[in-house]
Amino acid sequence: MEATSRTCLKDIFGDRFKDSPEDRLCYAYDATGKEFLPDAVAYPVDAEEVRQAILLANERRFPVIPRGAGSGFSGGCLPVRGGLVLSTERMNRVLSIDPANLLAVVEPGVVTETLKEEARRFSLFYPPDPASMKFGTIGGNIAECAGGMSAVKYGVTRDYVLGLEAVLGSGEMIRTGVSTAKGVVGYDLTRMLVGSEGTLGFVTRATLRLLPLPESTGTLLALFRDNGEASRAVAGIVEARITPSAMELMDRSAIDCVRRVVALDLPEETGCALLVEVDGAPPSVASELEGVEMALRAYGAIEVRRATDGPGRERLWKLRRSISPALRKIAPVKLNEDIVVPRSALPEMMAFLSELAARERLTIVNFGHAGDGNIHVNVMISGTDSDERRRADAAVETIFRKTVDLGGTISGEHGVGISKAPFFEMEVGPLGVSVMKRLKAAFDPNGILNPGKIWLEESAVTR
């Protein structure tokens, strides 16, 4: 970045513009374990500052990288070509909660959990619940179209974004969508921006849909002998016309992995576990719990545990919540993928993953949002053995290919970013890539916003 650009940015941001090595270094990483140094960081407090920075970037041709909490798993906020990181950390106000119209208006840097808490004060509910919700931001959630445990019943971030205010890559400010329950005027630019990984526009404000807060929640933990029984039970529950608010599967590899670090009171023969949660009015929760339990037993559950109060439910969640921390203890590096297959293909995919692990002599730990066919596949790398690394990388590619063959997608929630860019075309095809590039040009003619992401290509932008 040239000196003139720096001077202009200082004029816009004052002491909220930083370019010391320390400040740059603290914006060089996210949760992927990769690092790229930006040239500078700035903390806008309003849309106007964002607009000025992006206009300047167009004039002087430097990249602008939107950043929320830097908790992304695909490198979306990494400045791969340097440039200016624009952090939303200081745009963090919940501007309004409107109980009459079930709406919230927020700035992009609001932490998801904060919005959930604010909504709860009005007995309202913002359903998306990525596991990172205590620190990840709404802006990041929108850009990645984050999902979570409750996606099986409530859907993902996309389903709650009604309208956006954004500064496009061109520096133009745009308002998209509606503040009403429905609206069909023109192309759905809101949905274009959701999931666009910060490459089309910088979201400066979002109008989000809220729901009435469910009155109660009940949780079941079912233990099975193997993956097959458990994944068939998932289908069984859906066929029983019950929509749980969470349905999490943990396979034998995941359970074994937790067993190695924390004591679990599970029967020896447990080879797979399914955690099911239902919510709603107390009578419907009670009857749905009955229905789910029947289905679980019908598909061979050796044991079903049930809880409706806070501490009891937390005990049932312990196994699920222990997986991620336990992973780190069994191997220092994990290749963490988030494939989705059609629910009906879940048993086949699970079987394929076990075979692949055995064949390639790899530890592959699988768990995830079974209710929507979303599996977190973790290929564990135990050391610096380069052959193991090679086999692991090859396994990931094989898994992606199988996923696409089964009619699935290579990312259910983490996005493409830089991690999955090499496989992007595998899923969307050359024409898909070409149309998307044309769309990108319409929003961001100079390729200013977040270059080097989603697809592999040399950017016209230099640092």
Next chain:
Amino acid sequence: MIDRELAEKIAACVKCGSCRAVCTLYPERRTEVNVARGKIALLESAMAGEVGLPACGAIPLGEERDAAVREALADCLLCGRCERNCPNQVAVEEILVAGRTRFADKLGLPVWKRILFDEVLPSARALNAVRAAGNAAQHLLRKMPTESGLHYRFPDVAGLHGRTLPALPPIGFVASLGKDEARAGEVMLFPGCVFDLVMPEIGRDSYETLKAAWGEVTVSRDAACCGLPALASGDRAGAMKAISKNLVAMRAAAPRSIVFPCGSCLKMFRRDLLNVIPTDHPLRDAAEWVAERCVDYATSILDSPLVRILVPAPAAFGAGSVGWHDPCHLSGTLGRGEAGRELLERAVGRGFGEMKGTDRCCGYGGTFNARDYPTSARIGENKISLAIQGGTSTIVTACSGCILQLRDMAARVSRQTRVRHLAQVVRGLLPA
């Protein structure tokens, strides 16, 4: 910690960002440099040239850079919340302290810290001299009689920001012990320098209640500071000096248990001690012996016969008006908060109510309070306001730093809020 070990500890951080959710300081600063993840990344990079960690853009070494990283590492309350919440169990506190030590060794400490850590804090004599000098000089300040004893308010100039501190007493607690007091007992009391010299009434209350619980109680005549301020500032040598004196005294007294009314001192002896004293050090055996015998005040009272005869005084407090503040080191790091709560509940009966924001850090953070008083005060004021909102009017705790801070904050926010040590509450229930 040798660099390789430190590098391994650092490598355990996967930069997930979970620490942002709980950091005491982050909401005040809103930049990555202020969360554990950022500080760890900086230290990692500063070390890159030396131990060859893979890091993008290692910060070129040099005094200016070193100073900047040192500042970042210093800007932290060491409250440990990040560490307790880290899904990967990264030893954040150890890493940050190791980083501070590294820079203290490399760049040296400011002169005032050097004198304080090496000469004053490790010496009971010097500490008493400072107390006496302060006691003589403080009439220049504005008196602030508050419920919790006489306090002075400092003028709002020269970085003093109108803070309130307890009046320094004419005589410290240990010095006030009569010739025949504090003779060899099975239980030893380590009052810590604050409860000895700044709030001797709490030292005295701890002593009297422990005596009621256990009979004769030993107190070392030349006990000094626990060494935590020096250690936290990266002055290992200063910390060693303080620790050695204490260890020798404790080992010589050979008590069954050593009781700490201050959570931070306890943390120093139970947890940090064994990290600071190398396995081949001549004092290592003594350190292990001592570390095993250290308990918090509440646990000691709960284990004693006294607890059975404590009759709660419900009339003295409104229902649910007495709350417990979880000191970060006592409750979080050492996991002994429940004992404090239990003792308090037994002592005040239905006066006890779970305090709103009970486990939020008070914002003191040792040297952080001196480093950035306005921020420290903002965190503390929020804490008091939250407690008031939840109906708590008396805050009880068991950490010297927390009491200094909470009293200062109460003086800023609401003079009606009382801040007391557990021992003060328990002593109020002893038969006269």
